[in-house]
Amino acid sequence: MEYISGGVTAAQGFVAGGIHCGIRKNKAKPDLAMIYSETPCNAAAVYTTNLVKGAPILVTKKNLADGKAKAVICNSGNANTCNADGAEKAEKMCRIAAEVLGIEPQDVIVASTGVIGQMLPIEPIENAAQALKDSLSPDGSSAAAAAIMTTDTIPKEVAVQTVIGGKTVKLGGISKGSGMIHPNMATMLCFLTTDCAISTAMLDRAIHKVTGNTFNMISIDGDTSTNDTFAVLANGVAGNPEIVEENEDYAAFTEALEAVCRELSKLMAGDGEGATKLLVCSVDGAEDEETAKTVAKSVICSTLFKAAMFGADANWGRVLCAIGYSGAAVDVEKIDVSFRSVKGQVDVCRNGAGIEFSEEKASEVLGEKEITILVSLHMGGESAEAYGCDLTYDYVKINGDYRT
Incomplete structure (x- = not known):
């Protein structure tokens, strides 16, 4: 193909x-x-x-x-x-x-x-x-x-x-x-x-x-x-x-x-309204496909996380927060999180807890037009991807007067 x-x-x-x-x-x-x-x-x-x-x-x-x-x-x-x-x-x-x-x-x-x-x-x-x-x-x-x-x-x-x-x-x-x-x-x-x-x-x-x-x-x-x-x-x-x-x-x-x-x-x-970045949440290690999809979509849908990505802020806690309320049956203490773009990869969470990382490097990685959020659940062999964008000031501007 x-x-x-x-x-x-x-x-x-x-x-x-x-x-x-x-x-x-x-x-x-x-x-x-x-x-x-x-x-x-x-x-x-x-x-x-x-x-x-x-x-x-x-x-x-x-x-x-x-x-x-x-x-x-x-x-x-x-x-x-x-x-x-x-x-x-x-x-x-x-x-x-x-x-x-x-x-x-x-x-x-x-x-x-x-x-x-x-x-x-x-x-x-x-x-x-x-x-x-x-x-x-x-x-x-x-x-x-x-x-x-x-x-x-x-x-x-x-x-x-x-x-x-x-x-x-x-x-x-x-x-x-x-x-x-x-x-x-x-x-x-x-x-x-x-x-x-x-x-x-x-x-x-x-x-x-x-x-x-x-x-x-x-x-x-x-x-x-x-x-x-x-x-x-x-x-x-x-x-x-x-x-x-x-x-x-x-x-x-x-x-x-x-x-x-x-x-x-x-x-x-x-090309989301007002967007400056494409976000791809890639989940692996899920027990089944439905769990992988649920986790990926929950991260992509998080308003707080989308806003953090607009500001190039490696606030990985918002990723875990979104996973936590997703309804998926996961073991939080097994979750790893990383951010990746053309500028490289920065690991921010291991086994559900924060690890040391360079804020400068993270800001560089998150400053790109396409960012992948890597989530490893370490519970099985299924995976899924979800797609979204950052949340910007322009989203409100566009929709504030969309009709008029």
């Missing part, structure tokens, strides 16, 4: 594009994206666990009931959530996309992201439909990635290729997510495409498995969003024997899928 360029259009047979249609006031910010495959796709999706769900999720769930799709249409700037006419507008978006592409509305995945509780103006989308179709290109991944951004500061694209069934198979995706991100399907939109031939049932199994190890291991601020959607389209153009069971080909596909999702997870975590 290797990483390649191309994002959501790296796989054969997919085109994408993005334009400004007028939902956003700022004309410099694109706000409407589309992804399309002329070849019918098997499709599957995972959605937010929030009881309050955006209307596009309800419509997409209905459209994907048959496990088929050919296109995605997504707007930013307005979440189309908690609106009396939300479902009507989401269905209209599907009809708009279907008409311009010459396909059926039920073959369209629809998504929206942005402000909650404001009615979505449908006219800008309708008026821009032909321009959106005209923007579709095999090189259109970056344009689509930019068009789904809200408070993100960078577009997020990842792609890989691997060999499955003797054929070169490509997978690629785009995502958005910067704030209102918390485990249980992190607050995000992610659209992933592949030319791999895989049944809808196996695709659904793969994305649920991978989500638990990647997107559900992100936390920016503890808020689970209303519009989270992770959808995958597989058009089978690569020509490999269709994956219909858990075998070596399925394992290779899942490995590639997880690689894309893990990199997108890290991009989103590092």
Whole structure:
């Protein structure tokens, strides 16, 4: 497996594009994206666990009931959530996309992201439909990635290729997510495409498995969003024997899928609202995988620890504190903690107690853009990673006037 360029259009047979249609006031910010495959796709999706769900999720769930799709249409700037006419507008978006592409509305995945509780103006989308179709290109991944951004500061694209069934198979995706991100399907939109031939049932199994190890291991601020959607389209153009069971080909596909999702997870975590640092909590020596995940997420979610990382303060006690209230059954007297970055590693805790370390060295290590928190539980052989960011003054500034 290797990483390649191309994002959501790296796989054969997919085109994408993005334009400004007028939902956003700022004309410099694109706000409407589309992804399309002329070849019918098997499709599957995972959605937010929030009881309050955006209307596009309800419509997409209905459209994907048959496990088929050919296109995605997504707007930013307005979440189309908690609106009396939300479902009507989401269905209209599907009809708009279907008409311009010459396909059926039920073959369209629809998504929206942005402000909650404001009615979505449908006219800008309708008026821009032909321009959106005209923007579709095999090189259109970056344009689509930019068009789904809200408070993100960078577009997020990842792609890989691997060999499955003797054929070169490509997978690629785009995502958005910067704030209102918390485990249980992190607050995000992610659209992933592949030319791999895989049944809808196996695709659904793969994305649920991978989500638990990647997107559900992100936390920016503890808020689970209303519009989270992770959808995958597989058009089978690569020509490999269709994956219909858990075998070596399925394992290779899942490995590639997880690689894309893990990199997108890290991009989103590092681009958290107001963030200056990506935090990766790597836990090993756990008795079982669930314990490892629980500990890693608890550390990443700790507001006090996130603030300490912003200040490059090696306050390792906040790591143990977060582990202590995580609910995981661990032996505190066995825990080791270290901090690592490109500037080296500093060990700060052994067997649940502090050890001498250089504050100057620790400050240097923690001053970098990416920091790994190493936690060893010494209770077993399972491990897990969670992804987050530091908590800065700018997070409050961004969310203090997000709507206005």
